[in-house]
Amino acid sequence: MNKLLKYFYYIRNFIAKILDKKFNFLIFFVTSKCNLKCKDCFFWKEINKAGDLTLEEIEKISRSMPKIIAILFSGGEPFLRRDLDKIIEVFYKNNKTCSFSIATNGTLIDEIMMVIKVILEKYQDIIITLNFSLDGFKKKHDDIKGVPGSYTRTVSCLNKLSSLRSKYPNLRITVNTVILKDNIDEILNFAQYIQREFDVDGHYFEIIRGEPKDTLLKDVPYNKLLNLYWRLVKLQSYYIEKIIANDNMVSKFFNKLYYISNFLLLYRYQYRILSGKSRWPMQCLAGVVAGVLDYDGNFKLCELRKNIAKLQDYKYDFKKLWFSILRRKELKRIKVERCDCTHVCFIDQSYKHSMKVMLFIIPYLYLKYRIFGVKSVIK
Numbered sequence: 001m002n003k004l005l006k007y008f009y010y011i012r013n014f015i016a017k018i019l020d021k022k023f024n025f026l027i028f029f030v031t032s033k034c035n036l037k038c039k040d041c042f043f044w045k046e047i048n049k050a051g052d053l054t055l056e057e058i059e060k061i062s063r064s065m066p067k068i069i070a071i072l073f074s075g076g077e078p079f080l081r082r083d084l085d086k087i088i089e090v091f092y093k094n095n096k097t098c099s100f101s102i103a104t105n106g107t108l109i110d111e112i113m114m115v116i117k118v119i120l121e122k123y124q125d126i127i128i129t130l131n132f133s134l135d136g137f138k139k140k141h142d143d144i145k146g147v148p149g150s151y152t153r154t155v156s157c158l159n160k161l162s163s164l165r166s167k168y169p170n171l172r173i174t175v176n177t178v179i180l181k182d183n184i185d186e187i188l189n190f191a192q193y194i195q196r197e198f199d200v201d202g203h204y205f206e207i208i209r210g211e212p213k214d215t216l217l218k219d220v221p222y223n224k225l226l227n228l229y230w231r232l233v234k235l236q237s238y239y240i241e242k243i244i245a246n247d248n249m250v251s252k253f254f255n256k257l258y259y260i261s262n263f264l265l266l267y268r269y270q271y272r273i274l275s276g277k278s279r280w281p282m283q284c285l286a287g288v289v290a291g292v293l294d295y296d297g298n299f300k301l302c303e304l305r306k307n308i309a310k311l312q313d314y315k316y317d318f319k320k321l322w323f324s325i326l327r328r329k330e331l332k333r334i335k336v337e338r339c340d341c342t343h344v345c346f347i348d349q350s351y352k353h354s355m356k357v358m359l360f361i362i363p364y365l366y367l368k369y370r371i372f373g374v375k376s377v378i379k
């Protein structure tokens with residue numbers, strides 16, 4: 001009976017989470033400053049501009065925000081902000097945020113070590129995921145990043161941080177690789193190399209998005225994607241086996257099912273969108289469950305759409321902006337325009353709140369994958 005009750009509560013919470021479409025995920029471009037010159041950067045027109053929000057301004061905005069389950073810090077290079085630890089504390093205290101991901105180029109080793117130590121020593125309930133950007137082997141990576149020596153620094157930082165995980169169990173280390181026209185041929189070897197040589201918790205692959213400095217990099221041949229994704233799904237199995245090693249049988253099964261299906265779904269729709277085959281199977285929830293705060297106080301519903309307003313014009317009151325007519329108009333435009341993109345953050349945030357995807361499409365894709373293999377799911 002106890003067991004039955006436990007499963008009942010588990011299912012009830014699972015459904016409640018799907019139906020809960022409150023704002024809960026913030027992407028914050030915490031600074032415009034950056035020490036690299038990446039060819040694939042979609043933020044390049046804003047790099048090193050003046051006007052980063054001050055800590056006091058961030059504090060005001062945060063006080064007017066609701067509870068936020070997870071925050072992704074991006075930029076620029078987030079660790080160029082000397083007060084990144086204080087910013088984390090602001091959201092922890094005001095918005096009860098316990099999960100922070102930081103997208104970093106990994107070159108500022110001392111700064112990264114300092115923030116990690118300060119936060120994880122002080123707060124045992126905060127989880128920090130450092131997402132290191134590595135776009136290929138040394139020569140390719142440095143060429144894409146535009147600064148010689150950046151690969152060596154990033155890899156050295158990654159190794160140092162990995163070794164800290166025994167001391168800080170709430171520290172997660174992941175790698176993010178952007179798929180470009182220039183690196184698609186070496187991605188599989190690179191992914192296998194990362195798996196073999198580094199102790200990381202996951203390796204994610206994102207198709208180049210937005211308007212990069214070098215627009216030719218966007219010509220990713222989608223026919224090559226199929227073969228690549230097919231093998232990358234196998235690689236993801238390695239990471240999930242590591243994550244679920246100590247789970248019981250039931251959670252092992254469901255965690256694996258949803259982890260692998262997450263990639264199946266993502267790769268399927270990225271491939272289909274690029275090849276013009278189909279659209280997202282759910283409505284985009286940009287501006288419903290998630291939003292993007294820019295370094296200078298501008299707010300937009302997703303990274304790829306235009307700013308809707310500046311927090312400064314609302315006296316830093318997020319609630320006023322959130323319930324404004326400008327946001328409602330942008331939501332309508334998103335619905336009408338169906339601008340389905342390949343951005344993992346919003347695909348992820350949107351499908352998790354879709355009953356159709358969570359209860360039917362995901363189990364169906366997983367079953368198909370187990371019986372007929374990855375290609376049958378992605379094509």
Ligand code: SF4
Binds near residue numbers: 040076
């Ligand atoms: S992609 Fe990131 S690291 Fe590269 S220039 Fe842009 S902000 Fe800097």
Ligand code: SF4
Binds near residue numbers: 285305339341
């Ligand atoms: S589909 Fe993509 S581009 Fe369109 S609103 Fe959603 S996240 Fe933004």
